Amino acid sequence: MTKKEKVVVLIGPTAVGKTSLSIELAKKFNGEIISGDSMQIYKGMDIATAKITKKEMQGIPHHLIDIIEPDESFSVAQFQELVRAKITEITARGKLPIIVGGTGLYIQSVLYDYQFQETASDxxxxxxxxxxxxxxxxxxxxxxxxxxxxxxxxxxxxxxxxxxxxxxxxxxxxxxxxxxxxxQQKRELLYDATIIGLTMDRELLYERINLRVDQMVQQGLLEEVSFFYNKGLRNCQSIQAIGYKELFQYMDRNQSLEESIEELKQNSRRYAKRQLTWFRNKISVKWFDMTDSVKKGDISKKIVEISSFLEGMLQKKQNT
The missing domain is CATH 1.10.20.140 (Histone, subunit A)
Structure with missing residues (x-):
C-alpha cells in the first residue's frame, strides 16, 4: 500500500486570521504554502482578494497566487490538478505542504477522491x-x-x-x-491530512470584516477596481470577486460609493457565514476559537496551542 502524502490544511472564514497563523506554522514545520483561494489566482487583483504581500510572506514560498490573467477562466478541476502536483513537488523537497484558504469546494476537490462530471456538457x-x-x-x-x-x-x-x-x-x-x-462522490481522503479550522465570535468577526473593507478602501481598492473597469473587463469569472461586482455598480452609476461599500461589507459578512456553514457540513475539522486571543491583541498562546496540536498529529501519524 502506497503511503499517503502528508498535508496540513488551514481553513476558516475571511478575516479570521489565517494568513498570520499560516506563516508561523510554515516557519515552525518547514512548510510551503499553497493558496486555497479561488480569487487570489488572478494577477493584479490584490487588494480586493486580501492577497498576501511579499513582506507578509517572510520568505515562505507561496504557490497558486498570481498565476492567470483576470480575463481567463479557471475551473475547480484545474485547481485540483495544479494543487495535487504542488503537494507532490513540495513533499519531494522534504517540505510540508500547507493549504490555506477559504474556498471550500476547491479544497475538498483536492483532498478527496473527487471526480468531475466533465462529460456532462452541451x-x-x-x-x-x-x-x-x-x-x-x-x-x-x-x-x-x-x-x-x-x-x-x-x-x-x-x-x-x-x-x-x-x-x-x-x-x-x-x-x-x-x-x-x-x-455520490466518494468520501475517501487521498492524503494524510490534518485539517485545522479557525473560528471566532460572529460579532467580532463581522467587526473585523467591516474594518478590513475600510482598510481596503484606504489602500486603494477603488483605484484597483477602476483599472479593470476601464480596461473593459466585464463578463468574466474574476469580476465575481467580492469587491469588484459591488464597486462596478458604483462605476456604472447604479448606486453611490457609500452604498457600494456598505454592500461590499454585507456581502463579505454573508460570505463568511457561508464559509463556516460549508466547512462544518462538508469536512472533518479540528476547530480553534480565535475570539479571546484577538480581543487581547495577542495570538501567541493560540499559535503555541495550534502548533502543539499539529506537532502531536504529525508525530502520531509518523508512528503509525
Whole structure:
C-alpha cells in the first residue's frame, strides 16, 4: 500500500486570521504554502482578494497566487490538478505542504477522491443561457436553477453566472441535480491530512470584516477596481470577486460609493457565514476559537496551542 502524502490544511472564514497563523506554522514545520483561494489566482487583483504581500510572506514560498490573467477562466478541476502536483513537488523537497484558504469546494476537490462530471456538457445549451443571462440578468438563470436544484441555488450566488449555468447544464445533460451528483462522490481522503479550522465570535468577526473593507478602501481598492473597469473587463469569472461586482455598480452609476461599500461589507459578512456553514457540513475539522486571543491583541498562546496540536498529529501519524 502506497503511503499517503502528508498535508496540513488551514481553513476558516475571511478575516479570521489565517494568513498570520499560516506563516508561523510554515516557519515552525518547514512548510510551503499553497493558496486555497479561488480569487487570489488572478494577477493584479490584490487588494480586493486580501492577497498576501511579499513582506507578509517572510520568505515562505507561496504557490497558486498570481498565476492567470483576470480575463481567463479557471475551473475547480484545474485547481485540483495544479494543487495535487504542488503537494507532490513540495513533499519531494522534504517540505510540508500547507493549504490555506477559504474556498471550500476547491479544497475538498483536492483532498478527496473527487471526480468531475466533465462529460456532462452541451455547448449550445450553455451558450443560450450565457446569452440569456447577458440580456436579462443573472437573476433569470439563477431562478431557473432554483426550480430544478434549490440546494445548488442556495449555495451558488446569483452573480456567479458561470457556476449557475454549469449546474443547469449538468442537470440538462444528466437529468440529475448537481448536488445529488456531488453527494455520490466518494468520501475517501487521498492524503494524510490534518485539517485545522479557525473560528471566532460572529460579532467580532463581522467587526473585523467591516474594518478590513475600510482598510481596503484606504489602500486603494477603488483605484484597483477602476483599472479593470476601464480596461473593459466585464463578463468574466474574476469580476465575481467580492469587491469588484459591488464597486462596478458604483462605476456604472447604479448606486453611490457609500452604498457600494456598505454592500461590499454585507456581502463579505454573508460570505463568511457561508464559509463556516460549508466547512462544518462538508469536512472533518479540528476547530480553534480565535475570539479571546484577538480581543487581547495577542495570538501567541493560540499559535503555541495550534502548533502543539499539529506537532502531536504529525508525530502520531509518523508512528503509525
Amino acid at each position: 455547448t449550445d445549451f450553455r451558450s443560450k443561457l450565457e446569452v440569456l443571462a447577458d440580456k436579462e440578468g443573472s437573476n433569470v438563470v439563477h431562478d431557473m436553477l432554483r426550480k430544478v436544484d434549490p440546494e445548488a441555488a442556495d449555495s451558488i450566488h446569483h452573480h456567479n453566472v458561470r457556476r449557475v449555468i454549469r449546474a443547469l447544464e449538468v442537470h440538462h445533460v444528466t437529468g440529475q441535480k448537481m448536488t445529488e451528483l456531488q453527494k
